[in-house]
Amino acid sequence: MITRKHCVLLALVIAAPAMAETIAVIGTGNVGAALGTELALQGHTIIYGSRSPLGLKALDLAGKTKGNASTSTPAEASANARIIVLAVPGMVVEEVVLGLGDLSGKIIIDATNPLVMEEPLKFSFGVETSNGEIVQAAAPDAKVVKAFNTISWQQMIAPEDSDGPLYVPIVGNDKAAKEKVAELVTKMGLVPFDLGPIEVAHWTEYSAVVSLNNEFSERTNFDLVFRTIN
Numbered sequence: 001m002i003t004r005k006h007c008v009l010l011a012l013v014i015a016a017p018a019m020a021e022t023i024a025v026i027g028t029g030n031v032g033a034a035l036g037t038e039l040a041l042q043g044h045t046i047i048y049g050s051r052s053p054l055g056l057k058a059l060d061l062a063g064k065t066k067g068n069a070s071t072s073t074p075a076e077a078s079a080n081a082r083i084i085v086l087a088v089p090g091m092v093v094e095e096v097v098l099g100l101g102d103l104s105g106k107i108i109i110d111a112t113n114p115l116v117m118e119e120p121l122k123f124s125f126g127v128e129t130s131n132g133e134i135v136q137a138a139a140p141d142a143k144v145v146k147a148f149n150t151i152s153w154q155q156m157i158a159p160e161d162s163d164g165p166l167y168v169p170i171v172g173n174d175k176a177a178k179e180k181v182a183e184l185v186t187k188m189g190l191v192p193f194d195l196g197p198i199e200v201a202h203w204t205e206y207s208a209v210v211s212l213n214n215e216f217s218e219r220t221n222f223d224l225v226f227r228t229i230n
């Protein structure tokens with residue numbers, strides 16, 4: 001079946017063939033798998049950075065990823081890529097970034113949320129500032145772009161299953177890096193918009209806490225989404 005996402009991808013590929021990038025995806029869980037496989041469909045080469053690069057999970061994911069996808073340690077994957085996607089548990093992100101080596105000039109796409117499970121299915125916000133700011137402070141010479149953290153991994157791979165367009169807030173200090181990430185987001189059939197500098201990252205991260213707590217509550221379920229207006 002030809003979906004809206006396929007049409008967007010085809011139109012963009014015809015209109016403006018983008019430079020193929022090497023992208024390191026750190027973490028091979030739900031989000032790492034969703035973003036790695038989707039970005040590979042755009043023609044980019046994916047290196048999964050995993051704590052167990054020779055483990056079955058990572059190798060199996062690389063095998064399912066289009067192109068010459070491979071697995072490596074997180075530091076090796078990052079060293080060989082210009083763009084790095086962080087898809088690790090939110091409360092370990094600083095430790096993970098500090099272990100990635102020299103990130104000067106690289107684009108870091110931070111998809112994490114600092115969630116702490118206080119009791120089964122009850123989450124709180126686990127940091128004083130935001131993961132976006134923590135990542136930028138841990139890698140001051142990198143261009144950190146917060147993105148993808150407000151939608152589910154299922155929406156990343158099948159945006160056409162949603163009722164309408166899925167908007168993705170893009171947050172960060174570097175204009176060109178945000179434009180690059182917006183291009184990747186658009187080609188996934190999602191709708192990016194610039195929400196501001198890295199200081200506003202907590203707005204987007206907090207929305208994940210609200211959404212998750214609502215999802216697992218017995219109260220009326222609601223959708224908390226970002227949407228642009230004219």
Ligand SMILES: NC(=O)c1ccc[n+]([C@@H]2O[C@H](COP(=O)([O-])OP(=O)(O)OC[C@H]3O[C@@H](n4cnc5c(N)ncnc54)[C@H](OP(=O)(O)O)[C@@H]3O)[C@@H](O)[C@H]2O)c1
Pocket residue numbers: 026027028029030031032049050051052058086087088089090091092096111112113114115148149150151152153154
């Ligand atoms: N799930 C969603 O729908 C969703 C949506 C938006 C944002 N997010 C955010 O995206 C991030 C990843 O979520 P996820 O659902 O993909 O999580 P997940 O399925 O638990 O995967 C996280 C991956 O991070 C790696 N990792 C590195 N250090 C780790 C550590 N100390 N402990 C555990 N895993 C570690 C692991 O890969 P290796 O074993 O290969 O190292 C693991 O598979 C989180 O910050 C989450 O809040 C999630």
